[in-house]
Amino acid sequence: MLALGILMALIVSWNINSVKSRLLHLIKFIEANQPDVLLLQEIKCEKHNFPFLELEELGYNIAVHGQKSYNGVAILSKSPTEDVFTALIEEPDFKEHARYIECFTRVHGLNLRVASVYVPQGTEVDSERFAFKLRFYKAMEARYRQILMQDEMLVAGGDYNVAPENIDVYDPKKLDGSLGFHLEERKSFRSLLNMGMKDSFRVLNPLSHEYSWWDYRSSGWQHHKGMRIDQILVSPNAANHLQSAGVYSEVRGWEKASDHAPIFCKLTNL
DNA sequence: ATGGTCGATATTCGA
Numbered sequence: 527m528l529a530l531g532i533l534m535a536l537i538v539s540w541n542i543n544s545v546k547s548r549l550l551h552l553i554k555f556i557e558a559n560q561p562d563v564l565l566l567q568e569i570k571c572e573k574h575n576f577p578f579l580e581l582e583e584l585g586y587n588i589a590v591h592g593q594k595s596y597n598g599v600a601i602l603s604k605s606p607t608e609d610v611f612t613a614l615i616e617e618p619d620f621k622e623h624a625r626y627i628e629c630f631t632r633v634h635g636l637n638l639r640v641a642s643v644y645v646p647q648g649t650e651v652d653s654e655r656f657a658f659k660l661r662f663y664k665a666m667e668a669r670y671r672q673i674l675m676q677d678e679m680l681v682a683g684g685d686y687n688v689a690p691e692n693i694d695v696y697d698p699k700k701l702d703g704s705l706g707f708h709l710e711e712r713k714s715f716r717s718l719l720n721m722g723m724k725d726s727f728r729v730l731n732p733l734s735h736e737y738s739w740w741d742y743r744s745s746g747w748q749h750h751k752g753m754r755i756d757q758i759l760v761s762p763n764a765a766n767h768l769q770s771a772g773v774y775s776e777v778r779g780w781e782k783a784s785d786h787a788p789i790f791c792k793l794t795n796l
Numbered sequence: 797a798t799g800g801t802c803g804a805t806a807t808t809c810g811a
Binding site: 543544546547568570571594595596597647649655687741742743744745782784785 | 799800801802803804805809810811
């Protein structure tokens with residue numbers, strides 16, 4: 527290996543809203559961008575229905591936590607996915623929700639623990655599902671804290687279903703207190719940051735107004751009304767390697783697109 | 797303006 531070789535790790539997170547209905551988009555995206563690690567959410571299928579063959583053909587090792595019809599998360603990595611963990615939620619009522627998968631993998635000499643996270647949307651503020659959303663944040667925080675204490679590099683990307691700040695939504699006044707932008711959930715998200723995790727996009731683009739999700743129902747994409755509810759959070763030791771971060775927003779304009787665009791961060795091996 | 801549109805599934809649920 528050349529001493530001067532600067533290598534870049536591309537890590538992408540994407541709520542794909544059904545991996546089976548979006549498989550051609552996924553393949554097109556991979557061929558164009560060649561991510562080293564791809565974190566998927568809302569695959570909406572069980573493991574035995576996941577398109578392993580098509581994606582292994584593109585050079586990926588794959589870890590899947592599947593569920594019929596709803597939720598489902600996966601990790602694709604050019605390197606082997608080791609030490610897979612999914613048991614974040616043990617509550618009987620929500621145990622079957624496949625919303626978290628984590629593994630160890632390597633990218634260009636970086637040893638990373640990576641997680642693909644699909645935080646509950648919450649359905650309605652103050653509902654039982656909203657309470658579960660807040661509990662999910664607590665469980666995630668405890669898990670991340672454990673990993674930070676082991677001094678591993680953590681890259682945890684996903685649909686956090688919260689827009690952290692005013693800059694992250696199209697109309698902060700109107701949306702204040704509504705699902706995805708309620709103070710309680712924003713505090714839960716901030717708590718991850720206060721623990722030391724960095725919002726890679728915001729660290730590198732402090733003033734950018736960019737979104738990652740546009741609602742189907744209100745034709746949000748057509749009206750430029752979106753929210754930045756997908757994030758790639760990184761531990762402080764991984765943040766030292768951050769080079770850039772952004773949103774592949776053009777993907778949201780593809781025909782029959784997911785309501786979320788892929789997001790990325792790049793880490794250098796230096 | 798409390799609708800709208802998706803995907804999986806079954807004629808409803810969850811987002």
